[in-house]
Amino acid sequence: MADVANYIVEMITSRLGGDHVPLQLSEALVDVGLDSFQIVELTFAIEEKFNIDIPFNANTDLESKTVADLIGEVERLIAAKARPA
Amino acid sequence: MSRVVITGLGVLSPVGLTPDDYWAALIAGKSGLAQATLVTAERVGTKMVGEVKGFDPTLHFARQQIGLLDRVSQFAVVVARQALAQARLSLQDGLAERTAAIIGTGSGGHTTVDDSFHRLYAEAASRLHPRTIPRAMISAAASQVSMFCGIKGPTYAVASACASGTHAIGQAFHLVRSGGVICAVCGGAEASITFGALKGWEAMRIMAPDTCRPFSADRQGMVIGEGAAALVLEGLDHARARGAEILAEVVGFGMSADAGDLTTPDPDGMTRAMMGALADAPLAPDTIDYVNAHGTGTTANDSAETAALHRTFGGRAKQIAISSTKSMIGHALGAAGALELAATVMALRDGIIPPTMNYVGPDPACDLDYVPNEARRQPIRAALSNSFAFGGLNAVIAVRQFTG
Numbered sequence: 059m060a061d062v063a064n065y066i067v068e069m070i071t072s073r074l075g076g077d078h079v080p081l082q083l084s085e086a087l088v089d090v091g092l093d094s095f096q097i098v099e100l101t102f103a104i105e106e107k108f109n110i111d112i113p114f115n116a117n118t119d120l121e122s123k124t125v126a127d128l129i130g131e132v133e134r135l136i137a138a139k140a141r142p143a
Numbered sequence: 144m145s146r147v148v149i150t151g152l153g154v155l156s157p158v159g160l161t162p163d164d165y166w167a168a169l170i171a172g173k174s175g176l177a178q179a180t181l182v183t184a185e186r187v188g189t190k191m192v193g194e195v196k197g198f199d200p201t202l203h204f205a206r207q208q209i210g211l212l213d214r215v216s217q218f219a220v221v222v223a224r225q226a227l228a229q230a231r232l233s234l235q236d237g238l239a240e241r242t243a244a245i246i247g248t249g250s251g252g253h254t255t256v257d258d259s260f261h262r263l264y265a266e267a268a269s270r271l272h273p274r275t276i277p278r279a280m281i282s283a284a285a286s287q288v289s290m291f292c293g294i295k296g297p298t299y300a301v302a303s304a305c306a307s308g309t310h311a312i313g314q315a316f317h318l319v320r321s322g323g324v325i326c327a328v329c330g331g332a333e334a335s336i337t338f339g340a341l342k343g344w345e346a347m348r349i350m351a352p353d354t355c356r357p358f359s360a361d362r363q364g365m366v367i368g369e370g371a372a373a374l375v376l377e378g379l380d381h382a383r384a385r386g387a388e389i390l391a392e393v394v395g396f397g398m399s400a401d402a403g404d405l406t407t408p409d410p411d412g413m414t415r416a417m418m419g420a421l422a423d424a425p426l427a428p429d430t431i432d433y434v435n436a437h438g439t440g441t442t443a444n445d446s447a448e449t450a451a452l453h454r455t456f457g458g459r460a461k462q463i464a465i466s467s468t469k470s471m472i473g474h475a476l477g478a479a480g481a482l483e484l485a486a487t488v489m490a491l492r493d494g495i496i497p498p499t500m501n502y503v504g505p506d507p508a509c510d511l512d513y514v515p516n517e518a519r520r521q522p523i524r525a526a527l528s529n530s531f532a533f534g535g536l537n538a539v540i541a542v543r544q545f546t547g
Contacts, residue, residue, distance in 0.1 A: 095277075099274070101273075
């Protein structure tokens with residue numbers, strides 16, 4: 059699952075334009091420097107990459123989740139998809 | 144009531160990517176109409192369009208910015224920046240809050256809609272990019288002009304099909320005249336040469352197979368164009384106080400609706416819009432020396448517009464120079480009125496009337512002076528710019544030489 063973490067970290071740092079390195083996995087997405095629309099775009103990029111649906115809308119407080127939380131959630135969704143129904 | 148002057152222009156057109164290049168091409172009678180390259184021409188019946196050739200967004204925007212901007216918003220921001228630069232207007236000291244941005248567009252982010260829905264329907268994509276709505280919404284161009292130029296006053300889009308740009312400028316004019324704002328960046332933008340839109344236009348059966356021949360006996364219809372134009376409108380006192388160069392004065396705005404047929408133009412509605420602009424100024428009909436006509440090149444528009452010019456101006460109609468610059472740039476829909484007012488302003492400034500190109504001979508139903516095929520040097524005291532949209536939505540702006 060290291061590739062999931064690497065991909066998410068890379069997607070975040072590329073959006074920050076090198077202003078915020080190194081990225082701390084314990085930081086909340088909003089504190090890392092992503093604005094709300096960048097978080098929406100990040101979610102889209104992850105969904106496309108791993109072909110999963112991240113349950114997230116404007117009422118979900120994704121912004122205060124940490125980078126590690128996001129990685130964990132994505133790994134869980136990928137595992138759930140791989141498991142036979 | 145404040146007098147309202149024009150202190151800046153911005154233009155992206157099929158014949159030039161700046162106001163100066165656009166104007167030089169128009170008075171030289173240069174055509175920007177050619178076979179479509181933005182869409183696969185094989186599947187389009189009517190291939191002749193007016194594209195903004197040579198527009199490179201990377202010259203104007205960073206890569207990340209381009210991702211957020213449909214072509215129509217790119218156009219709008221570029222012309223707004225040009226107009227502000229020409230006006231040498233810096234939105235400091237509270238001016239940003241007292242400046243409006245009003246941008247007309249007929250269909251907004253049409254490229255985004257076409258591409259996104261193709262992914263969804265034809266490629267069975269399961270999700271769309273989150274930028275789809277921010278790029279496609281009809282107010283995107285107005286929002287982006289506000290954000291890129293730092294305009295913090297009244298900002299919105301105006302949609303009235305082919306009259307959008309003229310309605311937007313008229314609204315901005317009234318807002319500056321009333322003192323509601325000190326300055327406005329206004330105009331129109333359109334970039335809807337997409338496969339979906341062209342097939343829609345084709346189905347209307349009003350597209351010319353060859354070229355656009357407004358008011359000419361053998362005219363066969365319109366040619367779709369694209370582009371954008373912006374004007375900086377400014378209260379006269381403000382423009383004078385900062386020593387701005389004044390290009391022309393906006394004096395009147397007339398609007399009307401036909402409340403009739405969806406596509407058949409009505410000379411009565413057109414007449415009321417022109418007379419409304421004259422009354423709003425007020426301007427005597429015999430001071431109008433030039434009309435930049437809606438002149439789409441369809442049989443119905445050009446004869447109805449001619450009838451309306453007779454009704455509005457009576458015996459004076461035959462002495463007025465009338466031309467359709469759509470003969471060179473096509474019909475840029477929501478941007479058309481802004482592009483045409485920009486041409487009208489430069490005509491006033493230079494005393495040169497741009498021609499109606501592709502004119503081969505008179506139609507008995509179109510019996511006025513259309514300045515055929517060659518520009519004419521002639522002083523202009525005051526002029527009208529006409530826009531008459533599908534759905535019977537009419538808008539006319541009156542401008543005159545600024546003489547102090």
